[in-house]
Amino acid sequence: MAVPKRKISRAHRGNRRSHLSLQRTQLVRCTNCGAMIRPHTICKACGHYRGRQILRAAND
Ligand SMILES: [Zn+2]
Numbered sequence: 001m002a003v004p005k006r007k008i009s010r011a012h013r014g015n016r017r018s019h020l021s022l023q024r025t026q027l028v029r030c031t032n033c034g035a036m037i038r039p040h041t042i043c044k045a046c047g048h049y050r051g052r053q054i055l056r057a058a059n060d
Pocket of ligand 1: 030031032033034035043044045046047048
């Protein structure tokens with residue numbers, strides 16, 4: 001268990017916790033079909049990644 005050497009002030013504690021908030025998931029547009037996808041992932045709608053077809057198209 002951590003034993004406090006000195007009391008952390010509310011401001012000091014708040015400054016530390018200023019980086020702890022949850023971030024909204026970042027989304028970018030697929031360059032092939034324009035769907036909103038997470039960066040650095042294959043597009044689920046068309047199966048493209050970095051301009052290349054990776055997955056087979058859904059209507060194949
Ligand atoms: Zn796409």
